[in-house]
Amino acid sequence: MLTTMECCFWARETSTEWWDHIIMQVWDDEQWLQNFWRRKATFMGLCEELAPTLHRKDTRLRAVKKWEAIAIWKLATPDSYRSVANQFGVGKSIIGIVLMQVCRAINRILLIRTMTLGNVQDIVVCFAQMGFPNCGGAIDGRHIPILAPAYLASEYITWKEYFSMVLEVRVDHRGHFIDINAGWPGKVHDAHIFQNAGLFRKLQAGTFFPDQKITVGEVKMLIVILGDPAYPLMLWFMKPYRGSLDSSKEWFDSSKERFNNRLSRCRMTMECAFGHLKGRWCSLYRKLDLADDSIPAIISMYCTLHNICKGKGESSTQAWNSEVQHLEAEFEQPESRAIRGSQRSAARTRDALREQFEAESHQ
Structure with missing residues (x-):
């Protein structure tokens, strides 16, 4: 006899408290410089330039800030994909996708503009x-x-x-x-x-x-x-x-x-x-x-x-x-x-x- 069962989907609970509160509200410029290799104002300015190019369903500036922070944290530290995912409260599979999207956006918008001969x-x-x-x-x-x-x-x-x-x-x-x-x-x-x-x-x-x-x-x-x-x-x-x-x-x-x-x-x-x-x-x-x-x-x-x-x-x-x-x-x-x-x-x-x-x- 065949019976039907309702499918259940589950996901581990994650927290974005570290990013939303500690980093964005508590850290000063010195802590930004030590961890993101730039001051907060420089980081925010770059996010505003990248926002129009990062094509996702959610293109709010708030999301762009988090994506860029994830990419920079992964590249500037020896942390694993799992560790970065836990810190930012996202799924592990998201890290690689975000990393390459931010990379392509920076190269597309800023590489030619910054690699110039000058005077x-x-x-x-x-x-x-x-x-x-x-x-x-x-x-x-x-x-x-x-x-x-x-x-x-x-x-x-x-x-x-x-x-x-x-x-x-x-x-x-x-x-x-x-x-x-x-x-x-x-x-x-x-x-x-x-x-x-x-x-x-x-x-x-x-x-x-x-x-x-x-x-x-x-x-x-x-x-x-x-x-x-x-x-x-x-x-x-x-x-x-x-x-x-x-x-x-x-x-x-x-x-x-x-x-x-x-x-x-x-x-x-x-x-x-x-x-x-x-x-x-x-x-x-x-x-x-x-x-x-x-x-x-x-x-x-x-x-x-x-x-x-x-x-x-x-x-x-x-x-x-x-x-x-x-x-x-x-x-x-x-x-x-x-x-x-x-x-x-x-x-x-x-x-x-x-x-x-x-x-x-x-x-």
């Missing part, structure tokens, strides 16, 4: 004050640890024997990201990534910077960007000298060292930018537990939020910097592999700069 003349002047003339920025790459990919995993393993994706960025004198390139497998050489980027093609064609040359000795020098020895020496790209010093030519060796010191001083803006980025988003030092095709978008969002925080004057704290130094040891960055065979004309420009720096040191 080239200001950049050149400020780098000249640091010691390097006619410089339009610095470029470098970082390996972001990830879980082992399901396909072609061997392409993602680094010399340091962990899986990674490469983030390559160019910064200005303030440590503001001007151009980013994310998602290449960890085994791919930095120079190969650079040569396949849109930035490289624009620089090669002479369309990225204005045609502004200065005379160094007898050489006409274009606006250049600075990088480490892994990159090729180009008319518009300067990198340090490599190789052992020749003790028989001490003046020549000291001039090379002086050139390298000046270039390194300007490239410190890059190191500081990466330090602040990873200080805010410590998950960049852990293996990102995301689908392979989602990671480049998440990294782009990190960089976009970094620029927004810098634009709003959100400074880093000593606690963040200490945590970065502690976490760096676990996933050490692979050493850059140099490329040989520099262009002769670019080498002449570098030698002319070296000679000028040497002459200035004796004045």
Whole structure:
């Protein structure tokens, strides 16, 4: 005999008290900065910009605030999906959906707006004050640890024997990201990534910077960007000298060292930018537990939020910097592999700069 039974649905009771009362009403700016890496006013301003793009049935600003907070909390802490769900009083399955919706909204609205070249003349002047003339920025790459990919995993393993994706960025004198390139497998050489980027093609064609040359000795020098020895020496790209010093030519060796010191001083803006980025988003030092095709978008969002925080004057704290130094040891960055065979004309420009720096040191 068949009988009918009424279906019952149940769900565990959750609480939003922590978010609705503690965070939104009790926390001051210092607590917001420590936990959300920005002050409350900056957070609210970003929510208002994202509200029209977050397409859900409930598009009230109140809901958008909570979605953004969930996404930031998940990415800026080592908390699990379950832990974040319990804290915000939502279902565990919601966390991943909200994370990617907020990520896509930030990249769609704000990435292009924040990744801009800005005033080239200001950049050149400020780098000249640091010691390097006619410089339009610095470029470098970082390996972001990830879980082992399901396909072609061997392409993602680094010399340091962990899986990674490469983030390559160019910064200005303030440590503001001007151009980013994310998602290449960890085994791919930095120079190969650079040569396949849109930035490289624009620089090669002479369309990225204005045609502004200065005379160094007898050489006409274009606006250049600075990088480490892994990159090729180009008319518009300067990198340090490599190789052992020749003790028989001490003046020549000291001039090379002086050139390298000046270039390194300007490239410190890059190191500081990466330090602040990873200080805010410590998950960049852990293996990102995301689908392979989602990671480049998440990294782009990190960089976009970094620029927004810098634009709003959100400074880093000593606690963040200490945590970065502690976490760096676990996933050490692979050493850059140099490329040989520099262009002769670019080498002449570098030698002319070296000679000028040497002459200035004796004045």
